[in-house]
Amino acid sequence: MSMADTAAPPDRYAVMGNPIDHSKSPQIHTLFARQTHQHLVYEAIRVEPGHLATAIALFRQAGGQGLNITVPFKQDAWRLAEVLNPRAERAGAVNTLLWGNDGRLIGDNTDGIGLVRDLTENLEQVLTDRRILLLGAGGAARGVIGPLLETHPAGLRIANRTAEKARELAGVFQDAGNVEGSGLDELADNRFDLIINATAAGLDSEVPAIPTSIIGEHCCCYDLMYASQPTAFVQWARNHGAALAIDGLGMLVEQAAESFYLWRGLRPDTPPVIAALRSGL
Secondary structure (H helix, E strand, O other): OEHHHOOOOOEEEEEEEOOOOOOOHHHHHHHHHHHHOEOEEEEEEEOOOOOHHHHHHHHHHOOEEEEEEOOOOHHHHHHHOOEEOHHHHHHOOOOEEEEOOOOOEEEEOOHHHHHHHHHHHHOOOOOOOOEEEEEOOOHHHHHHHHHHHOOOOOEEEEEEOOHHHHHHHHHHOHHHOOEEEEEHHHOOOOOEEEEEEOOOHHHHOOOOOOOHHHEEEEEEEEEOOOOOOOOHHHHHHHHOOOOEEEOOHHHHHHHHHHHHHHHHOOOOOHHHHHHHHHHHO
16 A cells, blocks of 8 residues: 555554564664555564464454564464465575465565675675585574575585584585585684674674684675674674674665565665664664
């Protein structure tokens, strides 16, 4: 619904998670709506564990048209979706829900495409034929592997403290490109063009146990987390010669823009929104 139809109630969207007070999604989508002249409201809804299905049903009954899903419910949403888009099916997690014309609940995952768009369009990084290191083998890592491999890197190494978990995850994507898994202690003899931190170490202001020798010439280091100050990983990268070290605020906005496109058929201009959020941190 465009702003020309403001006499009608606004279309409803929301993000569901727990905790949810910190979410920047309402601000992002409000900026998107203003920019594209869309008549909608977007709210943050706290959901208690075990109640996601009920919350989604109630939202739909109240006229809701689309949802974002965040921690800790992305895998729950994957199980609840009646139709899974290929990238969500492969990721094993859903962060975007919408209802199809037949009323079935469609699940998608925009995290990976959000990361790739931030890297390639906003940061002007070339990923094709580059050596990529992905740190971590949890849900955050799993959600970005498919889109990263679609850029045709020279190779993607998944490295995790528990090597077996990294190798298992690499096996899931073996048919999608040149991907392998290893332990963090197996990295010393390698150099990479792009290093992505998808671990939770930053929650404790720590950096994964990785050698500085893995930072290749012109290397970009990217932290999926973001904060008002440089994250521990970003600071580590800057201290050890990375050509570019940046956090995941751009990814947050780009994955939201992909959700907005799925819902509204319009793609917002993201750089002004990234700048607005950055200035507000």
